[in-house]
Amino acid sequence: MAFLRRSPRTVAPVPTSSRRTANDLRVGETATVCCLKDPEMALKLLEMGCIPGTQVRLAGRAPLGDPLMLVLGDEEYTLSLRVSEATTIQLKA
Amino acid sequence: MQETPTAPRPTTLPPSNRPAADPHLPRLALIGNPNSGKTSLFNQLTGLNQKVGNFPGVTVDRKTGMAQLGGQRRAEIIDLPGTYSLYPKSLDEQVIADLLYNPDAADYPDFVVVTVDASNLRRSLLLFSQLADLGLPAILALNMTDLAAERGIQIDLPALERELGVPVVPMNARKGVGVAALRIVMAERLAAPPALRFWEPEGDLLPLVRQIRYYFNLHNDYLALHYAHQFRGLRFLSDDDRAYLLELTEKYKFDSTARQAEETIGRYARINELLLEVVTVTRTEQREPASNKIDKVLTHRVFGYLIFLGILFLLFQAIFAWAQYPMDLIDQGVANFNELLQNNFSGPLVRLLTEGVIAGLGGVLIFIPQIALLFAFLAVLEETGYMARVTFLMDKLMRPFGLSGKSVVPLISGLACAVPAIMGARTIESWKDRMLTIFVTPLMSCSARIPVYTVLVALVVPDESWLGIFNMRGLVLMGLYLLGLVSALVSAFALKKILKARERSYFIMEFPVYRWPRWKNVGLTIVEKVKAFIFQAGKVIVAISVLLWVLASYGPGNRQAQAEAQVQQQAAAQRWPAAETERQVASARLETSYAGTFGHVIEPVIRPLGFDWKVGIALLTSFAAREVFVGTMSTIYSVGQDADLGTVQQKLANEKDINGQPFFTPVRALSLLVFYVFAMQCMSTLAVTYRETKSWRWPLGQLVYMTGLAYAASLLVWQVWG
Numbered sequence: 007m008a009f010l011r012r013s014p015r016t017v018a019p020v021p022t023s024s025r026r027t028a029n030d031l032r033v034g035e036t037a038t039v040c041c042l043k044d045p046e047m048a049l050k051l052l053e054m055g056c057i058p059g060t061q062v063r064l065a066g067r068a069p070l071g072d073p074l075m076l077v078l079g080d081e082e083y084t085l086s087l088r089v090s091e092a093t094t095i096q097l098k099a
Numbered sequence: 100m101q102e103t104p105t106a107p108r109p110t111t112l113p114p115s116n117r118p119a120a121d122p123h124l125p126r127l128a129l130i131g132n133p134n135s136g137k138t139s140l141f142n143q144l145t146g147l148n149q150k151v152g153n154f155p156g157v158t159v160d161r162k163t164g165m166a167q168l169g170g171q172r173r174a175e176i177i178d179l180p181g182t183y184s185l186y187p188k189s190l191d192e193q194v195i196a197d198l199l200y201n202p203d204a205a206d207y208p209d210f211v212v213v214t215v216d217a218s219n220l221r222r223s224l225l226l227f228s229q230l231a232d233l234g235l236p237a238i239l240a241l242n243m244t245d246l247a248a249e250r251g252i253q254i255d256l257p258a259l260e261r262e263l264g265v266p267v268v269p270m271n272a273r274k275g276v277g278v279a280a281l282r283i284v285m286a287e288r289l290a291a292p293p294a295l296r297f298w299e300p301e302g303d304l305l306p307l308v309r310q311i312r313y314y315f316n317l318h319n320d321y322l323a324l325h326y327a328h329q330f331r332g333l334r335f336l337s338d339d340d341r342a343y344l345l346e347l348t349e350k351y352k353f354d355s356t357a358r359q360a361e362e363t364i365g366r367y368a369r370i371n372e373l374l375l376e377v378v379t380v381t382r383t384e385q386r387e388p389a390s391n392k393i394d395k396v397l398t399h400r401v402f403g404y405l406i407f408l409g410i411l412f413l414l415f416q417a418i419f420a421w422a423q424y425p426m427d428l429i430d431q432g433v434a435n436f437n438e439l440l441q442n443n444f445s446g447p448l449v450r451l452l453t454e455g456v457i458a459g460l461g462g463v464l465i466f467i468p469q470i471a472l473l474f475a476f477l478a479v480l481e482e483t484g485y486m487a488r489v490t491f492l493m494d495k496l497m498r499p500f501g502l503s504g505k506s507v508v509p510l511i512s513g514l515a516c517a518v519p520a521i522m523g524a525r526t527i528e529s530w531k532d533r534m535l536t537i538f539v540t541p542l543m544s545c546s547a548r549i550p551v552y553t554v555l556v557a558l559v560v561p562d563e564s565w566l567g568i569f570n571m572r573g574l575v576l577m578g579l580y581l582l583g584l585v586s587a588l589v590s591a592f593a594l595k596k597i598l599k600a601r602e603r604s605y606f607i608m609e610f611p612v613y614r615w616p617r618w619k620n621v622g623l624t625i626v627e628k629v630k631a632f633i634f635q636a637g638k639v640i641v642a643i644s645v646l647l648w649v650l651a652s653y654g655p656g657n658r659q660a661q662a663e664a665q666v667q668q669q670a671a672a673q674r675w676p677a678a679e680t681e682r683q684v685a686s687a688r689l690e691t692s693y694a695g696t697f698g699h700v701i702e703p704v705i706r707p708l709g710f711d712w713k714v715g716i717a718l719l720t721s722f723a724a725r726e727v728f729v730g731t732m733s734t735i736y737s738v739g740q741d742a743d744l745g746t747v748q749q750k751l752a753n754e755k756d757i758n759g760q761p762f763f764t765p766v767r768a769l770s771l772l773v774f775y776v777f778a779m780q781c782m783s784t785l786a787v788t789y790r791e792t793k794s795w796r797w798p799l800g801q802l803v804y805m806t807g808l809a810y811a812a813s814l815l816v817w818q819v820w821g
Contacts, residue, residue, distance in 0.1 A: 045356045050607060052363040053183040055222035065391060069400035070495035073504070073606060077391070080380070083219055084390070084610040086491045091607050 028076060028095040031064035037097040038062075044094040054085060056095065125174040126206070127285065130195065130230065131214030132223055133181030134484075134611040136242040140214055140272040141178045142623050144282070149627070161194075169283035177208065183222070185229045186328065186359055188605070189528050193332050199233060200325055201335045202318070210236035212285070214272070217247035217254060220378060224370045225363065228297035231265070232321040238284055239267045245274075246612065250388075251381045258377045264295040273617050298365045300324045304358070307351040314343065328355050390484075390612045397485065403492050410480070414514075417472045418549070420573075425468040430747075433461035451648060459644020462550070462729050463637040469546050470632055471625045473515040478624040482616035487608060494606060500588045501595025503527065503606060506536040510587065513543030514580075517784045519628075520545075521791055531600040535591045537791055541784050541801060542587040544580050544776060547725040551775045552579055554729055558751055559768040582776050586808065643720055647731055650694040651716075662687040708810070709770045709817035711762075713754075721780040728775070770816040778809035 031037060039060045042048035055078055056062070065075040065084060072089045129144075131137040141149075145164025162178040179198070180191040187193040198206055211230055215223040230237055239259075247254065260267045266284045270277025300308045300320050312323035330336055330344035347353075396402055437453045480486045486508055494504030502510075505527045512520035520540045527533040544552070553576075560572045653659070666687045670680040689695050690712075697719065698712030705715050717731040729747055736750035754762040779785070785798040792798075 045360065047605075049186070049356060049359050049363070050188060050605060052360060052367075053186075053222075053225065054607065054609060055219070055225075057364070057367055066394065066398060068398065068491055068495060069403060072495050073491055075394070075398070075491070075610065079221075083222075083612075084394070085607060086487065086610055087607040088494070091605070 025096040025099070027097060028062055028064070028092040029074065029089050030097075031062070033064050033066055036061055036063040040096045040098040042094055043096055047091060047094045051095065055079070055083070056085065062095070062097075125172070125209045126177065127174055128177045128179050128198065128208035128211045129214065130179045130211050130226070131181060131240075131242075132183055132216060132226060134609060135181070135214040135216045135223060136272040137178065137181060137214045139617060139620060140212075140240060140242065140270075140278070140281075141176065142617075142620055143272055143275050143278045144176055147623070147626065149623070166285075167282070168286035169279075170286045172286045174285060176212075177206065182226065184226055184363070185233070185325065187332060190525050196325070196329055196332060197334050199230075199235065200322060200329070200333060204335065208235070210238065212238045212240050212281070214240045214242050217241050217244045217269070218250055218252060220247075220252075220254070221367070221370055221374055224373075225366055227263070228366050228370060229321075231263070231295065232297055232299065232319075233325075234319045234322070237265045238281070239263060239265055240272070240277075240281060241267050241269045242272050244269045244277075245271050253379045253381065255377050255379075262295075262373045262377060273614070296321075297369050298362060303351075307347060307353060310347060311344065315340075327353055328359065388612070390610075393613050394488070394610070397488050398492060403488075407489060407492060410485075414473070414476050417476060418469050418546075422468040422472050426465050429465045429467070430461065433457060433464070450652070451645070454652075455645040455648030456641060458648075459641040460637075462644065463633060463641065465550065465729075466546060466632065467629055469549055470515065471629055473546060474625050474628040475621055477512060477515065478621040479616045482614065482620055484611035484613045487610050490608070491610075500591040501532070501535045501598075502539075502588075502591050503529070503532045505606070505608075506532065509536050509540055510543055510584075513540040513545060513587075515628075516545050516547070516632075517541040517543070517781065518787045521784065521787050524791070528605045529600070531595075531598055534598060534792065534797070535594055537788055538594060538797060538801060539587040539591045541779060541781065541788075541805065542583050542590060542777065544583040545725075545781075547781065548775055550729040551725060552576055552772065554732070554747055554751065555763070555768045555772050557748055558763050559765040579772060579776055582773070586777060590804070644731075647694060647716075647720055650697070651689055651692050654688070654692040655696065658691040659688050662691045707817065708774065708813040709767045709821050714771065718774075718780075721775075721778075725775065725780045766816065766820045770813045770821065773816050774809045774813040776809070777805055777812055779805035 025040065026037070028037075028039075039056060039058050039062055041058055042051055042056070056076075060078055061080065063077040065077045067074050073086050074089065074092050076085045076087060076092070077083070078085060129137055129141055141162065141164065144166040148166075149162060149164040164176050164178070166174050166176050168174055177198075179195050182192045182195055185196065185199070187196050198204060198208070199211075201207065213227045213230060215227060227237070227239060241254070241256075241259075244254075254269075256267055256269060268277055268281045268284055270281060272278065298321075300323075304324065305320075307327060308320050308323045311317070311326050312320060315323070315326065317323050317326070326333070326336075326344060327348055330341050330348075336344070348355075397406060437457055440449060440453050440457075477486075480489070489507055489511075490504035492504075493507045497503055497506055506524070508526075509520045509524040512523050517540050520543070521537050524533050524536045524540065527536060556572050556575050556579075560575050563571050663684050666680070666683045669675075670683065675683070690699075694716050695712060698715035701715045701719065702710075702712045705718065710718070713732075713736075717728050720731045721728045732747055732751060736747075736754060751763055752761065756762045779802045785802060788798040788801060789795060
């Protein structure tokens with residue numbers, strides 16, 4: 007349950023706040039999901055297939071910069087989510 | 100309650116003891132992820148054999164249908180809302196829990212058909228694995244096999260069947276491929292639940308789960324676990340049951356969020372293992388899916404909005420220009436039919452038929468072209484996957500007003516009818532966003548206002564073009580719609596400041612792949628909506644039309660007879676021609692009728708808006724439903740005029756004020772139009788708002804706020820320019 011940064015027993019290798027999140031991706035850039043910060047948001051993300059270890063690619067942003075379009079897995083499907091939601095998805099360095 | 104009871108709650112027999120050969124029609128539930136082709140499959144299986152009702156106690160649409168299975172068998176199918184898991188995140192999804200967790204429920208399905216997106220098997224199987232672990236007999240409808248093949252995904256079907264332990268039917272529901280095979284599989288009435296388990300509660304969960312299982316006499320640990328997770332939302336549990344579960348979960352320090360996450364991760368681990376055996380992906384080349392290319396255009400910073408505006412423009416063109424021809428035909432047809440009846444028969448019954456029933460019926464029928472076109476448009480936008488992109492494009496724009504991108508679809512649907520639109524707001528998970536959307540949606544000009552708009556606009560705005568291209572009437576209509584939209588946004592903004600959020604709001608959603616619409620689905624949507632309109636709104640409209648005719652034809656005591664005698668005397672003295680006498684008599688009779696008396700009573704209130712007692716009658720009846728306006732005007736003015744039953748518009752144009760000038764001047768018409776833009780005049784909307792918000796505060800708020808706004812706006816128009 008290391009992806010859930012909610013209880014003190016979670017041991018994170020680096021301070022999670024300094025990690026890059028899905029919101030920091032450049033358009034077209036691909037990265038791997040490391041952990042999900044917010045427990046409740048995590049449930050929703052997990053159900054929709056955004057699991058630690060999955061590849062994500064920022065396919066684009068809405069004209070005003072928010073929400074984002076994230077392509078999950080190997081071009082499998084596209085999620086649309088707000089910046090505030092994307093920042094709960096932390097990426098592997 | 101000091102100690103938790105340990106004896107089992109007395110209940111009926113567990114489901115395994117249900118009689119095996121029960122005579123009732125097999126009942127099956129269709130369940131799957133959003134965009135997994137569930138609706139297409141439902142339409143393929145049932146065709147026109149569908150019924151839309153409500154789940155008990157909630158307003159979630161309960162679509163059922165009769166399906167012909169193989170071997171002359173039939174089955175009842177329930178279409179459940181799309182969901183990603185059995186842990187509900189919205190009201191829609193709650194319905195599924197209520198249905199599947201209560202084996203004693205009357206609706207409890209004999210088995211489930213799970214639609215699964217073959218191109219996205221891992222995520223789709225999450226829901227399937229939960230259903231299988233609940234112990235429900237299941238069939239896997241492996242949908243979108245064409246898309247999977249396109250993406251180089253090969254699925255070993257025998258291996259998948261073996262690994263899942265249930266029948267797997269590959270199909271392409273949109274094209275109808277595989278539906279016949281599914282019917283045959285369904286006919287073999289599955290008795291045994293799948294033997295395989297994907298994930299089971301274990302370790303420190305077991306003491307809690309076992310106690311719940313024993314107490315409620317459940318057949319399976321996983322079901323008991325769901326009781327622990329969801330007891331707050333399960334409607335079939337009694338208060339005592341809930342108190343018991345609350346106590347238990349507290350005793351065992353049950354952390355629902357963490358446990359759910361654990362379970363989901365565990366399931367994915369198992370599913371990944373399984374998929375290794377079953378799926379091989381051969382990528383011929385890394386090419387970008389067509390959907391992504393289309394997205395680059397449709398969500399472009401400039402073209403995206405231009406295209407959206409273009410589509411809206413086309414929508415209005417369709418509703419106002421294209422729909423006009425069939426509407427004129429219906430209008431003229433009804434008028435001709437009435438004339439025919441009046442010329443050949445006479446008597447009070449014929450008058451009731453022509454001026455009451457048929458006039459009212461005409462007011463219902465005339466809506467059909469517009470409703471059909473609007474829902475055709477909305478259905479196509481939904482079917483192609485474009486609606487999700489609209490949400491994406493509009494989210495940031497809507498947020499300053501306290502709304503979200505998800506509010507756009509209800510607001511746009513509000514252009515058709517606020518009732519389904521408000522129900523459509525159920526997809527908004529955040530309570531505050533949802534309440535705001537529900538509250539302001541009736542300000543969007545719904546199709547019931549169209550007849551009011553078109554009749555009054557056509558009456559006072561010349562049919563000329565501006566700069567050679569823009570039709571003046573079209574421009575005024577667009578202005579009315581914009582007025583509605585702006586007032587909705589401003590109202591949401593104001594309400595946003597007052598209302599406090601109850602929980603965080605989610606926006607996340609999946610973009611469906613762009614697809615050509617299936618015309619069968621579009622057609623079924625149109626049929627369903629038109630039918631709902633005719634049989635639900637239509638009944639009210641015709642009933643009110645008849646009531647109105649009675650009210651307008653008869654009066655209290657002998658006042659009508661007195662007024663008539665007075666006019667006859669006057670006519671004799673001044674030697675009026677017969678036609679003029681007849682007209683004056685009818686007018687006098689109307690003024691002294693029940694309706695006229697009613698109109699006179701409220702006239703002082705509405706005179707500052709430029710309305711007289713005749714308009715007053717129409718306003719009053721419109722409070723039942725706006726669409727009654729035209730019917731009322733038609734009834735009132737046909738009573739007031741000679742036997743020549745022209746169209747409504749002719750009747751209004753002939754109406755004169757006391758100086759003999761046309762009564763409906765542009766400013767008077769504008770005042771009336773503005774009133775109709777804002778006023779809350781729809782009982783169905785109030786009723787649905789009550790049902791959706793579970794509180795009278797919201798519908799009452801809408802009634803007071805919108806009607807106040809309408810009065811103020813009309814007052815402004817008439818006092819400044821009148």
